[in-house]
Amino acid sequence: MTDLLIDSGRIETDAHAQPDISALFAWLDGPPLLNATDELVPLLNHLQTLRDSQATAQQRTAALGRLYARSMSVLKSLLPSFTGVALHVPIPRKTRQLARSLQELLRALADDLYATLDDDAAQQSNELRPELGLALWRCLNGLGKHLAISNLAASPAGSGIWQQLHQAFATARRLGLASHVPEGTASTLQNVYFSAVLLGCAQPASFTAREIDFVITYLEHAIDLIDLTNDAASPATFWIDPSRDAAAMACSRKAAPAETQVFYFSCDRLAVQLRKQLALLENGGSPQLIDLPEFSGTTAGRGVMRRLIVNWGEPGKRRFPRRRQNYRAVLCSGLHNLWHLFQEGEAAAVDTSSWMITNESPDGYAVMHVSGKIGDISVGDVTAIKIGADGAWQVCIVRWALSENQEHLELGLQILATRAVPALLALPAEINTLSRVSVLVLPKIQALHSSEMLVVPSGALENQPLKLVLVVEMDNIEVREMKSTHLDEQNSQIEVFSIEPDSLPS
CATH class of the missing domain: 2.40.10.220 (predicted glycosyltransferase like domains)
Structure with a gap:
């Protein structure tokens, strides 16, 4: 991406009159530090220097563009700290501090980028629209990354971030830039915005960091399936109040307040695609053949897709009051x-x-x-x-x-x-040998589930098996022949099957 939007020679001449700005550009011209974490403090300091300086509008635009590009490079290097390892909650102190530093940088960038916008000038001059479109795109992208880091760290969104994101998109719509693809980018402003919104609709607190990373990657190729609509016509419709500091709300969970300026969007087409892709995977299809990440071919990946179908396509009301x-x-x-x-x-x-x-x-x-x-x-x-x-x-x-x-x-x-029976699941591992997996058998509870359930480690059973042999060692040794009837839960940790006695001959 070309970050300098004006003549670089003019910048260099003006910068010599301002030592602070000259130092900023000199730092940007230098090589990045070997440790990406060491870049965070200088980036924040240079942003503050730019705010306090008497830089011209052209200098400010050029400097912000280069600071943004440098920040995105740092972010790309550091994100594997959240997604490349199996993070448990609460996340380690050092990783949490890294998350906060990245978020502070992203918010500062978004604030400064949005401050450069001039709506009135943009509406009067078509020449300014590409420049404003790029600034808005970067602002939306930075805020979306800020929210994604909150989700990866299992932390609540920062105060005011959602409202800031909605405000930036509302500005893009007002200027007619929502469908604009700025030079050097690969998506519209609307797609960048809804990628952040859809991650919020996916109930990210219910996913691990690795699963959230998969959702983010999936949305990069599927966000075009979101449709703006005028009403809550289907169960897959959500509403957004741009004046509220809150994520989108499913219409099936809560209706939009009366006399409030909200807008609606539908995930119907997205849910239909997910169902088709999941069916292909469960029938032996390869993730590469349907342009999906490798993770979707795992039991955990398919479990994520099932939950996305519910969260995006069938969000329902809470069953019981709290x-x-x-x-x-x-x-x-x-x-x-x-x-x-x-x-x-x-x-x-x-x-x-x-x-x-x-x-x-x-x-x-x-x-x-x-x-x-x-x-x-x-x-x-x-x-x-x-x-x-x-x-x-x-x-x-x-x-x-x-x-x-x-x-x-x-x-x-x-x-x-309300109770469980420990058992060993006998699995054929090699010829004439058996491997045993520790599992739990859960009794049926009419109010919750009408059949017994089996809890096994994720991936222990490649496919939903017809016959299961359970060995229960309590007062006596008991061998139970069961069969699975339904896959109720599938995630990175466990799988839960509904089971019943096997009446078929051995």
């Missing part, structure tokens, strides 16, 4: 730990931690960490929660996680069962 609470509970996380907990009882050598239940409903809880070792907990993991000293352990799945700082962690838990 009730605020304030009492303690004990939590144990991880399929391995739960297996030993239900096999050995309270004598099991597993780590537990203390939590505060902040609200509850008949099918789950919101909990906040109080004390104790959390372990490697992540979204999609299976947990057990016990309320009171004499309470029974309930099996739950972690639906979402939020962490504002290193000492703070909140989880959303959905109840799967």
